[in-house]
Amino acid sequence: MPKKEDILNRKDSTITFPGSFWDKNITMPFSNVIFHFSTGGENAIGAYMLQIVRPTNHTFRIYSHGDDCYESISLIVWYMDKNRPLPPGTAFDPYRDADFERRKAEGFPPPLYPSQVPTPEATKEQQKERDKYWRDLDYITNIKY
Template sequence: MDFTRKVTHNGYKNPEKLKKYYHRVIKKIYSKPDSFDENYTQGRGSDYLFYDDDCLVSKSGGWVIPIILGLVSFGFLLIFFPGREEKSEIIDWVFFIISLLTLIFSFVYGFTMPKRKNILNRKDGFITFSGFLWQPDITMEFRKTEFSYSTGGEDVVGAFQLQIIRPNKWQTFAIAGYVGIDCYENMSFITWYMDRNRPLPPGTSFDGCRQKDFERRKSEGFPKPLYPSAIPTPEFTEEQQKEREKIGGW
């Protein structure tokens, strides 16, 4: 299967400003992420479509937005329905109309939204993620892509989830859900996988292509990692680790 995509954006209009963004998550391996095993790839309702040492493809979670909007707006329709009281205030009508329009929008968008795929192209160093609403998927170099974490609501529900900052004129965010319970574990998995100079992240789902990936890096002389790590990222076996240390020096 060919999951290569044409580059749509070469960077951000304000890269230096984004690097100072308070909620920015730096591309780094912070900790050991969950094992990428059958619980993720073969479980019921798995979003993963393809994965090997070159590419990882998953379904986009964009359908969540119209569902949430639809449920919330429907709830407000029931609350502010004009006939629920003998006399309805103007504010009731305002909320009712807004809720009705939002419900209609969620239905229209849900049935017309583009089919999307999240793609980590480890071989070429590109990442593909969802555009804003009807905007096509965005593809750009992983090294130029900026990430952040969500703040959530007042009760902190939904906080510290990893997001990709879209390179649009207005700042919007795409969901970056792969492996992990928070932004740092998720970022660790993505960075580990996208660093093609390191061995593949832990997990039995990658076991079938670890030897191929090892031989490729060995033929290249085991170049130094592309991104920093706060933890060791050893080879799959002790013998492989000794070869890396002897040839690559790390």
């Protein structure tokens, strides 16, 4: 039986999740992954859990990173969008400065995936720098984002 792994690869924009039973793990571009939520049983137990549709046989993989599907997908999209700052949490703290400098060098590109979740920088100083960049760009190019 292959080792079952869940990997969110922000750098390469891929996601790896287990295949069914003894099938190999599935790795695919994040933009091609189909997510949906469970409806639960007759009593709604297990409802609103995030699931991934496996492309091999259209079975489902429960993919939980929060209390419900909305919290899970918000965290996953936030993390996988390498044009956004890293999500909050101590696990990402050692990487925040390098990630900010990388995005700054790239000119703070717009988000890859649409989201209504605000994604501020880790510090107020970084947020001011990002906001200043976008204000200056709007002024120079007269483009609204």
